[in-house]
Amino acid sequence: MRHIISILIENEAGALSRVAGLFSARGYNIESLTVAPTEDPSLSRMTILTWGSDEVLEQINKQLNKLVDVVKVVDLSEAAHVERELMLIKVRATGKDREEMKRMADIFRGRIIDVTESTYVIELTGASSKLDSFIAGLDAGLILETVRTGVCGIGRGDRILKV
């Protein structure tokens, strides 16, 4: 099962490697990991996309809580939440493809944020599956470069992760 784990962690040097080290040492999967300071600069918020059985997820949750720097751990996917991922994709935009790229960006509600004679950089935000479909919808030969942030997510409504 796919899970999105949100972690509040002390914003100390090495905090990221403690989490990453835990996942590699115990053989857990990391599909994606994002991290940045929160509105309180002494805290970082990390979002990890992982998968595993219920038993594995129970252990991931417990092991993360055991890390001394970790303040809180929540499995966002246990309840209502929204998740987003940002992608920047550089595509060849020449001849008839130039117009096609523009159209595709519009259909997916992306924005073209850099333009040259032969390329576009398109910014696209959404659930990971939307980004996947966008890539699938393009002629693979026209994709020059992609970069994705990995998933970040937040609980809906009153579900708040705070110290």
Add this chain to the structure above:
Amino acid sequence: MISGAEIVIRCLQEEKVDCVFGYPGGSVLHIYDALFKQDEVKHVLVRHEQAAVHAADAYSRSSQKVGVALVTSGPGVTNTVTGIATAYMDSIPMVVLCGQVPTQYIGQDAFQECDTVGITRPCVKHNFLVKDVKDLAITIKKAFHIAATGRPGPVVVDIPKDITAQMCDFDYPKTIQMRSYNPVVKGHLGQIKKAVQVLQEAKRPIIYTGGGVILSDAADKLTQLARKLDFPVTNTLMGLGGYPATDRQFVGMLGMHGTFEANNAMHYADVILAVGARFDDRVIGNPEHFSGEKRRVIHIDIDPSSISKRVKVDVPIVGNVADVLDEMLKLLDGGFKADPEVSDWWKQIDAWRGRNSLAYRQSNHIMPQYVVEKLYEVTGGDAFITSDVGQHQMFAAQYYKFDKPRRWINSGGLGTMGVGLPYGMGVLMANPNAQVACVTGEGSIQMCIQEMSTCKQYGLPVKIINLNNGMLGMVRQWQEMFYSKRYSQSYVTSLPDFVKLAEAYGHVGMRIEKPEDVEPALRKAFTEHKDDLVFMDFIIDPGANVFPMVAAGKGLTEMILAEDL
């Protein structure tokens, strides 16, 4: 204002640390200078940093205090890694203070630089790099707090040399609050009530206890509880001494080399009360085989991640063992009536006991089991026994009947050869007048044998019981049983003359070759040579094996007994 180095020493004084094990070097020279100028904190100069950490570890295991080691940067730190990992696996509270190259040199591949925080991260409870002298005292406070609370463990504090030279006001906080670290102490009362209910319904109960009982100093409470319930008790290797081994209710150690009665009782129990134990692979054997029996499991542990990790638990109780047992005893004060079928269970257990699975064959040579039995007699069962890793460790665990906690000092989790002698040093520093025997083998003892020199310098009269069969016995046993007797590299030739070696270090050496000489030699060592380190080289039967044995991958009840061969 005082220097960072003085702050380090003042912190140790504030923590009432009376003894530090260490080895000086460039990055810790300021600290050693500060150490020189005071008397409160003693220092034991080891011969290899690995031994400093092992000794600090045993200091902690044999007392209720946090062990402390002090080493220099680079190789000083890398030499400690085995010791830190050993303590981590057995949840031993310890603080390791490491020198580091000056802050401005970090990352420049400086002389004796290594990434201490990176190298030790996977084998510590937590570690710190001190970046500002103003943070030094609070960091050391946090280190002691983290090491000793919750599930204990080693904490490393990496201190760059320039920090130890800088001046700062000293203010040691009395208490510490960390928003990210708040270990649970009390167990959930509802769960404890549920556990008592399950115990009441048990027809074939067993109390299975581990190192957590020792670490939380709950042996007395466990004994009270067990007596009240009148259920059989088994201990893991780490839990020996948590319940008196000479008591009628004790069925022996369980696991790979557990007794026939302990392993059967564990397997066929309908209710397991697990206390500070973690169902590890050496304890339950093949997990599929183990889960073949229907049973209910109550599990008390301070670490939630130990619960339902390897065996599904029905009544989890997260909390400090001593506190939870207290609550349980209070609930039982109203009276406990066990199910009448428990008496049939006891009959079954006594039948298993009747197999006498620790009986061993007689020989013209000295049998290692016999040496341990005599050691038990000669020391009145009251010695601290350290051991290394291998057959001798199992013989010590099986045949020395530990009635008290913190007397059995061994590397259970990591299984580190070479710990025995430095463990003896740590025990003696914490318990100066105690009888201490290191039950070891000619393979293990050579891994830290240089510490005989440290023992001479500080007058540490460890009795080294070397069960010498000229083989890496446990490796040889597996090769004999599972590799068609292809003894690949398990034969040790060119052994030193241990008697002369002991004498060269300034100690007493004895070689014992006949069974009838075993007891007199031991008596002599513990009376006439009470204050000497005595290296007793017992030339034992080279074919002696450890039984019962649950082979790797086999179920707990699929034991090989000595009588089967």
